[in-house]
Amino acid sequence: MSKLLKERWNRLAFGKNNQPLNESDQWHGILPDELWQISDYTDARDEGILERLGDYSDEHLQMKIEQLEKEIQYELNNMDDPQNQYDQAVAMKEALINYIKKILPRPLGESTQRVIQESASHPEKGECPDIHEWQKLVSIAQSMLMGRYSGRGEPPTGFMKAWNRYKSKGMNIPGILYDDTPDCARLIMQIGSRTYDLSEEDYQEVCEAWLEDAERMDQFDWDYEG
Secondary structure, eight states: OOHHHHHHHHHHHHSTTOOOHHHHOTTTTTSOHHHHHOOSHHHHHHTTOGGGGGGSOHHHHHHHHHHHHHHHHHHHHTOSSHHHHHIIIIIHHHHHHHHHHHHSOOOOOHHHHHHHHHHTEETTTEEOOOHHHHHHHHHHHHHHHTTOOOSOSOOOHHHHHHHHHHHHTTOOOOOOBTTBOOHHHHHHHHHHHHOSOOOHHHHHHHHHHHHHHHHHSOHHHHTOOO
């Protein structure tokens, strides 16, 4: 259990309202324990959960947002010195909420999605993944790179492992080899180094890079999972 979580345990159990734990957190036993225990953005990063949030179901991520929102409200209602306590008690919870919202599906016109995917369809490799799948990888790149990738050089080991993990779970992307990084992976890292959001224009560019990789890579290299 993280230090921040232990502090939250104590606040909830012995705080001003003296709320029993089984009444103060309705998501305990419903959310996966690992996800339920994360208290804020810093905690998620330090515990190594941040880059794996996309592995959880959309339903669990939405519940995590609700849990954090309830905790924020509790903190705001019980602050003795809001001006000085806000950054420590609330700001990083809001940062985690915003991060999760970037992972959750967002509307994309069905016609736009269909046109992009069909234009980036390969007879042997299939169709380019949808924007929601790519968004998860962009979010991972953002959390790891933070503007520190120029498009050259090998990807960080953590990103390589995350990429190949998504591939092993069924995402239709080429594997990252130690001596050959696909163009679509480099582009995802470039996008993620500057923003959390994958725009429709960027999505189209990613699918074009994906198609170029599909054309040049043989099936053996494409299927590599690390």
